[in-house]
Amino acid sequence: MSTAQDIPEIAAALAAFIADGEPYTIRLDPPLDLRALAAELQLLPAMLDFGGCLGLKRNGEVASFTWNEPHSLRAEPDNRIRNIVYYQASLKYPGLAPLVPRRPADAVTCSWCGGSGRHLAIPAEFADRFVCCCGGLGWLHE
């Protein structure tokens, strides 16, 4: 794999994630060591849910895997999802903030959160644990 196209912010965040001594275990059967998997896949985990994990490759591509097949990476084709992953990744890894997509001129304000990034129908005490369908960006763009 060529390293010439690495995005430095992602490569640095991935290296720090892998080097972190704190165990990051996903409670599967058998348990999954997310740091070891990140090192193997060279994927920076950004969003985890019940089905699997979305993350950033060192070259900036967004890819995902499922907990059933954690060694099978799939490129993410949906631009909306890619924007969300970048934004959510920047919340976990502040060094990625410069990579967060800027709102395009023809983007529409997210009607679920009114542009705030926090879903209006979710009580405030749960809002931090719930990601709006805009990913928290407050806008949507096709």
Ligand SMILES: [Zn+2]
């Ligand atoms: Zn929203």
